[in-house]
Amino acid sequence: MCLLEGADKNGRLPSASEGSGGWKEMHVSLRSVWGRTSKVLATSLILALGAGCPGDDDDDDDDRGRDAGTGGSDAGTDAGADAGTTPGGSGSVTGKVTYDFVPATYSPTTRSGTLAFAQTTLRPVRNAVVQVLQGSTVLASTETDAQGNYHLSYLAPPGAGLSVVVLAKTASPVIQVEDNTDGNAVWALGSGITVGPTTLNLHATHGWTGSSYNAALRTAAPFAILDSMYTAAQAFLAVRPVNFPMLRVNWSPDNVPQSGDKATGRISTSHFDSEENEIYILGKDGADSDEFDSHVIVHEWGHYFEHNLSRADSPGGPHSRGDVLDPRLAFGEGYGNALSAILLPTKVYADTYWAGATLTAFGFDMETAPTPTDDPSPGAFSETSVMRLLYDLFDDGATEAAYDQVSIGLGTFYDVLVGPQRTTPAMTTIGSFIAGLKAQPGVNATAVNTLLAHYNIGPVTSPWGDGDTSLRSMYTQVTSYPYNLNTTLVGGVDSNKRSQNRYYILNGTGGGLRFSASSPYDVGIAAYLQGSLAGAADIGLSGTETFSLSSTQADATYILVLTGFRQTAGSYDVSLSISSQ
Ligand SMILES: [Ca+2]
Ligand SMILES: [Ca+2]
Numbered sequence: 391m392c393l394l395e396g397a398d399k400n401g402r403l404p405s406a407s408e409g410s411g412g413w414k415e416m417h418v419s420l421r422s423v424w425g426r427t428s429k430v431l432a433t434s435l436i437l438a439l440g441a442g443c444p445g446d447d448d449d450d451d452d453d454r455g456r457d458a459g460t461g462g463s464d465a466g467t468d469a470g471a472d473a474g475t476t477p478g479g480s481g482s483v484t485g486k487v488t489y490d491f492v493p494a495t496y497s498p499t500t501r502s503g504t505l506a507f508a509q510t511t512l513r514p515v516r517n518a519v520v521q522v523l524q525g526s527t528v529l530a531s532t533e534t535d536a537q538g539n540y541h542l543s544y545l546a547p548p549g550a551g552l553s554v555v556v557l558a559k560t561a562s563p564v565i566q567v568e569d570n571t572d573g574n575a576v577w578a579l580g581s582g583i584t585v586g587p588t589t590l591n592l593h594a595t596h597g598w599t600g601s602s603y604n605a606a607l608r609t610a611a612p613f614a615i616l617d618s619m620y621t622a623a624q625a626f627l628a629v630r631p632v633n634f635p636m637l638r639v640n641w642s643p644d645n646v647p648q649s650g651d652k653a654t655g656r657i658s659t660s661h662f663d664s665e666e667n668e669i670y671i672l673g674k675d676g677a678d679s680d681e682f683d684s685h686v687i688v689h690e691w692g693h694y695f696e697h698n699l700s701r702a703d704s705p706g707g708p709h710s711r712g713d714v715l716d717p718r719l720a721f722g723e724g725y726g727n728a729l730s731a732i733l734l735p736t737k738v739y740a741d742t743y744w745a746g747a748t749l750t751a752f753g754f755d756m757e758t759a760p761t762p763t764d765d766p767s768p769g770a771f772s773e774t775s776v777m778r779l780l781y782d783l784f785d786d787g788a789t790e791a792a793y794d795q796v797s798i799g800l801g802t803f804y805d806v807l808v809g810p811q812r813t814t815p816a817m818t819t820i821g822s823f824i825a826g827l828k829a830q831p832g833v834n835a836t837a838v839n840t841l842l843a844h845y846n847i848g849p850v851t852s853p854w855g856d857g858d859t860s861l862r863s864m865y866t867q868v869t870s871y872p873y874n875l876n877t878t879l880v881g882g883v884d885s886n887k888r889s890q891n892r893y894y895i896l897n898g899t900g901g902g903l904r905f906s907a908s909s910p911y912d913v914g915i916a917a918y919l920q921g922s923l924a925g926a927a928d929i930g931l932s933g934t935e936t937f938s939l940s941s942t943q944a945d946a947t948y949i950l951v952l953t954g955f956r957q958t959a960g961s962y963d964v965s966l967s968i969s970s971q
């Protein structure tokens with residue numbers, strides 16, 4: 391098995407050793423990645439997995455053995471093609487669909503963890519689409535219930551043989567797990583049947599042999615991913631009516647933590663791709679696989695949620711715990727982690743991976759900081775502070791600390807995300823979230839302020855961060871045009887860190903505005919209206935960046951974001967100019 395070095399989207403290695411208590415690079419949301427022009431929903435390319443399917447290969451297959459197992463009839467990629475023939479007639483099929491759920495564990499004490507295969511439990515495959523196929527023709531379709539049970543009746547003409555498949559696809563909301571390395575075929579598990587009354591239970595197995603995965607028996611992965619995301623969606627649906635848009639999730643045993651062509655599995659890391667509006671999940675045995683890392687799965691689902699139903703102004707990019715981040719990024723990542731703990735619900739995050747030949751894990755306790763702390767620079771710029779703050783806002787334990795006397799409920803959490811956090815004129819930070827939260831009925835602002843203070847955040851009163859001096863200082867109000875200002879950024883860190891960014895609040899004039907930024911180092915500028923990009927300039931590696939908005943809304947608030955890219959350490963000056971035109 392090829393052992394791969396983990397690298398983030400910029401091709402850098404993780405920032406610290408992963409095997410001795412160091413931090414592992416956390417999962418990033420990639421805002422801008424190579425596009426893809428076609429998205430084939432290839433139900434005609436169903437890949438059948440697991441028990442009851444034969445070992446004959448797909449035409450393009452290697453030894454991964456997606457149509458794995460021994461004995462039984464074919465329901466593979468070419469479902470029905472090799473399944474013989476049927477004389478036809480009516481029939482019914484009843485059964486239960488289950489998968490192996492493997493707990494991902496992490497101990498904050500030992501700073502290690504694993505996939506606990508010995509604690510594997512059978513879980514139902516819920517709300518999944520089940521079909522009776524004749525060849526590639528769907529004769530009947532239904533979905534499993536909350537216990538994984540299904541029942542189908544069908545009438546088959548004489549002809550090609552029959553098979554039953556359960557897709558890694560839920561009926562409502564629609565979530566489907568595809569193979570990005572094989573034409574986006576939907577993963578499925580199936581078996582041939584003969585006409586008449588039939589009982590057919592299907593079970594997807596983890597395939598672990600003790601030291602590696604048996605690729606032919608590794609059928610639980612897409613169903614585990616599906617079930618974690620279904621759990622997340624159901625948690626919100628239990629408290630609010632939500633119209634979730636369809637979600638496509640890409641998983642393959644070839645999805646490796648290297649950057650490159652996603653169609654070959656080089657997905658960099660598990661991530662939500664906002665341009666495609668799809669999620670990619672790692673699957674590489676011996677490097678990093680995430681199918682049982684349910685917090686990773688729900689974290690990425692959280693980015694899908696914020697992109698479609700809330701708002702995410704995060705610039706994305708590499709980040710590790712302890713970083714003093716751009717507060718847009720600190721919110722997005724802290725939110726993703728907190729959401730995983732809230733929705734699953736379990737408070738210890740675990741991301742298993744291989745360090746050399748050893749399966750271990752990175753993680754943290756969402757409720758309690760370890761000693762020494764994993765949050766050395768607490769505040770609005772720390773994803774760890776945001777994470778624990780958001781989790782404390784939600785949780786309601788019997789032994790909560792004195793500083794945590796808040797429990798806002800998931801419905802209120804949802805209302806803030808889809809309401810004020812989505813429409814804020816400011817950037818999406820912990821400031822906009824807290825200001826929006828305090829506007830909700832029944833929220834005790836004093837108790838919220840006590841909690842904020844625990845995380846070194848001031849008593850925020852506005853989406854701009856008023857009340858927290860540090861967060862508010864990210865913003866400068868532009869009062870009149872022409873506006874000229876010299877400011878100082880600090881390099882030597884990634885462009886998504888606090889010291890490389892400044893925000894300028896400006897009012898539209900009804901007419902045009904011209905923006906420019908000059909520096910001996912590489913800078914970029916971008917104007918946003920409620921988080922939507924209105925204009926930007928980032929061409930040169932030094933000198934002046936300029937762009938214009940030909941018209942602006944007279945009553946609207948725009949944010950100009952100045953970002954610096956100096957890679958070497960040290961402060962550097964930027965002169966900024968905004969004029970009407
Ligand atoms: Ca993992
Ligand atoms: Ca708490």
Ligand SMILES: [Ca+2]
Binds near residue numbers: 782786787
């Ligand atoms: Ca609480």
Ligand SMILES: [Ca+2]
Binds near residue numbers: 913914927928930932
């Ligand atoms: Ca530039």
